[in-house]
Amino acid sequence: MDKENSSTYRVSASMKDYVALTKFTLSFTVVFSCVISYLLSPNTQVSDIIKIIELFAAGMLVTGSANAINQAVEKDTDALMKRTANRPVASGRISQNNAMAFALVTGIAGVLMMWFLFTWESAILSAFSLFLYAYIYTPLKKVSSIAVLVGAFPGALPCLIGWVAGFVPGGDNSWFGGLVLFLIQFIWQFPHFWAIAWVAHGDYAKAGFKLLPSDKGPTKSTALQTVLYSVMMIPVGMLAYVNWGSKPLNDIETIGGKISFVILLLCNIGMVIQCVRLYINLDVKSARRVMFSSYIYLPIVLLALLFAVNKNF
Secondary structure, rough: HHHHHHHHHHHHHHHHHHHHHHHHHHHHHHHHHHHHHHHHHHOOOOHHHHHHHHHHHHHHHHHHHHHHHHHHHHHHHHOOOOOOOOOOOOOOOOOOHHHHHHHHHHHHHHHHHHHHHHHHHHHHHHHHHHHHHHHHHHOOOOOOOOHHHHHHHHHHHHHHHHHHOOOOOOOOOOHHHHHHHHHHHHHHHHHHHHHHHHHOOOHHHHHHHOOOOOOOOHHHHHHHHHHHHHHHHHHHHHHOOOOOOOOOOOOOOHHHHHHHHHHHHHHHHHHHHHHHHHHHOOOHHHHHHHHHHHHHHHHHHHHHHHHHOOOOO
């Protein structure tokens, strides 16, 4: 009995380690953006639960694959940082080879699901996003702070992937809404990630990561850039209500459109205020406020846009 319990425990622990390898919480957040963007696409239905589950599963496989590669590649640097030292590969509970094999299987499975269950465009973008995150962004973090710019592309691509996953083969499909969603999440990442890098600067510096705009670490210049990018988020967010020859995400003349417009504007102003406080105070407490505000910002904005689209909730 004790042996069976021990065996069951080992299997359970191993499964938990492989879930941890995918960075489940981070992957869930990324896939959330993808699914909401899919539901914002004109030809999709909120009531189609099966397609939503399929997209969620495919997204988790692709994103989990990228995160597994990230942990395999950063085994040694993760071991140097307190907050990452207990990760499965860094701690030695999963070997680098096993992590890469896991990533290969899950990555291929996720991309194939996107291809056969959704659209070829979503599959190609998924594969490109995985490659860019795992093999360009990840090693670049030790080379230059330009890594944040590079990483913002795979970080925002889930929105575009979700949008094009809703394309109708041979139909009159527009990329406009997907590109707007991509831009919203792309610009959002700069104050979001710099706030994280500010809070975790000691650990990142120890591992040799160069993720803040200034080589001198958290500075007034970095804080100013978070302000500038948060200000840029205001006009970018308003693009959701612009019609440049393509169907906009929302019609500002509708009640839902007006409500979502106000929500987006208030969220953007809130981000600007938090970034200005960081610029004034230049402390970890203010950076942490920017970080948590950015965590709240994205789901509220995406859900507000979805609310404004009448899909018979």
